[in-house]
Amino acid sequence: MKNTVVVASALAAAISLATVATAQAADEKCFGIAKGGQNDCQTPTHSCAGTATKDGQGDSWIYVPAGTCEKITGGSLTAKSA
Numbered sequence: 001m002k003n004t005v006v007v008a009s010a011l012a013a014a015i016s017l018a019t020v021a022t023a024q025a026a027d028e029k030c031f032g033i034a035k036g037g038q039n040d041c042q043t044p045t046h047s048c049a050g051t052a053t054k055d056g057q058g059d060s061w062i063y064v065p066a067g068t069c070e071k072i073t074g075g076s077l078t079a080k081s082a
Helices: 002-025
Strands: 027-031 061-065
């Protein structure tokens, strides 16, 4: 019984990691479209998510579904100067 629980737990963990990896692979960083305070992560000008100081900051990014960034006005797959 104890072995069954360990195996089930390991299997659940493996499936969970595969799901997270798939979700991240379906997204891309899109620079220049985040609203002030809504960026997803660190940039050269600030160290944390949610710390962008203005809308559309060129070095701030958010995750968007893959293939959509360049369809958004102001969106870029590479950082622009802040």
